[in-house]
Amino acid sequence: MIDPLSSIVTLLQPKAAFSKVVHAAGKWRIRREEIGNPFYCVVLEGNCEFTLKGEESIYLTAGDFVLVPEAHAFTVASSHPLALTEADTVPIKTAASTYFVGEAEQELNAHLLIGHCQFEAPDSKILVSLLPKLVHLREAKRLTTLVELVIEESLAQRPGRDSVLARLLEILLIEAFRTKMDTPEVPSLLVGLADERLAIAIRKIHQDVSQSWTIDELAKEASLSRSAFFQRFNKAVGCTPMEYVIAWRMAIAKDLLRRQKYTMATIAERIGYQSASAFSSAFSKHTGQPPSKFLLENNLAVRASYIEFVSE
Incomplete structure (x- = not known):
């Protein structure tokens, strides 16, 4: 039997675009307007809030994983965020693919792995429409390991890098979606397969x-x-x-x-x-x-x- 989930992810042709490590302290807020590319985030330490436009905020703690297959507007912020009247935080690059956000004089309150990728398939919207709008998983150890491997491979610049990244992203997406099948919510292919x-x-x-x-x-x-x-x-x-x-x-x-x-x-x-x-x-x-x-x-x-x- 052909596995529908694997065949859809393969046809999406995921390609790594950007990944980074984020350290945060004090009050901070990162707001992004995207063009519909996939976004994922792992909380290694601490906590934060993730809000997808039009959805309720999600409180994330260490071990949590979030995936948005088609991100347009979202916010990642400290649990006690800045006032809406205050300007969004500007990330400061501290090393290769490593950034700091927030107040330097305050204690660190979050250690995140954040990544964006692209779906190369021109029919990606058709396929993405079959998937959940948002995947939120707790105690996602396997997914944390996969995200760490994606970031490591992105920085290494070794032969075969693009092929390895493509396969890692396919595994990352399949693992996220099939784990989500255990807790189906809104209509999607995953609910059908469950x-x-x-x-x-x-x-x-x-x-x-x-x-x-x-x-x-x-x-x-x-x-x-x-x-x-x-x-x-x-x-x-x-x-x-x-x-x-x-x-x-x-x-x-x-x-x-x-x-x-x-x-x-x-x-x-x-x-x-x-x-x-x-x-x-x-x-x-x-x-x-x-x-x-x-x-x-x-x-x-x-x-x-x-x-x-x-x-x-």
């Missing part, structure tokens, strides 16, 4: 994306009635079964298009469409552009990245 019957159907979808699945067939795999399966899936995952099937097909299609090794007819067959025209129509409806335009834009993006690389 349901034994829905998990069977989800794995079947990932195992054979070329299969022309119907709700009746998926309900039979899950040993549920059609209506019970539809309602249970929609409530758990946050989308209908067929919306999930199409989203996964399009994610696979984009990956195959980027590789530039397959004809439209071959891609259509591999993801469950009877012809290239049927695939093109479905792709255009789902993404807002035909496969040919996506392929052209992807080629231009790759070429721009290469020019930037050789120019450095």
Whole structure:
């Protein structure tokens, strides 16, 4: 059986962007406006508060781990933060990838590992929408070790660094998400996988994306009635079964298009469409552009990245 969680994380193509060690003292507040990239934080010592815009603040203590797959606006602050009228704290660099925030004359009250990464996949929003908005785990020793390895590898500049970082980030994300499955909350893929019957159907979808699945067939795999399966899936995952099937097909299609090794007819067959025209129509409806335009834009993006690389 193909593991849906692993296949989604692999397709996201995580890439390390920035990681740092933060020491904090006294009153402090770091507020960030991001562009939707993943953010993660581990508290090694002390405590602090983390607030994702639109959500309740979370009190973090030593051993806590937080992951936001798509961060836009958030705040990390001391437990007794600055007044809202006071300016945000400016981090001071003290060593390579190490920063101090707060009041120098006060005792340290937090030791954090903070990191950002990027999802290289152009369809990342589709995949991220299937994941939890926020992951908060306590006593996350394994995740702490993984974050430490990411930071160590980022600083080392050894051969194969980018490949090692990509694999470490994949493991970090999978570990965070599968641990979160033990405490599911809002609808997401993790809630679906935590349901034994829905998990069977989800794995079947990932195992054979070329299969022309119907709700009746998926309900039979899950040993549920059609209506019970539809309602249970929609409530758990946050989308209908067929919306999930199409989203996964399009994610696979984009990956195959980027590789530039397959004809439209071959891609259509591999993801469950009877012809290239049927695939093109479905792709255009789902993404807002035909496969040919996506392929052209992807080629231009790759070429721009290469020019930037050789120019450095």
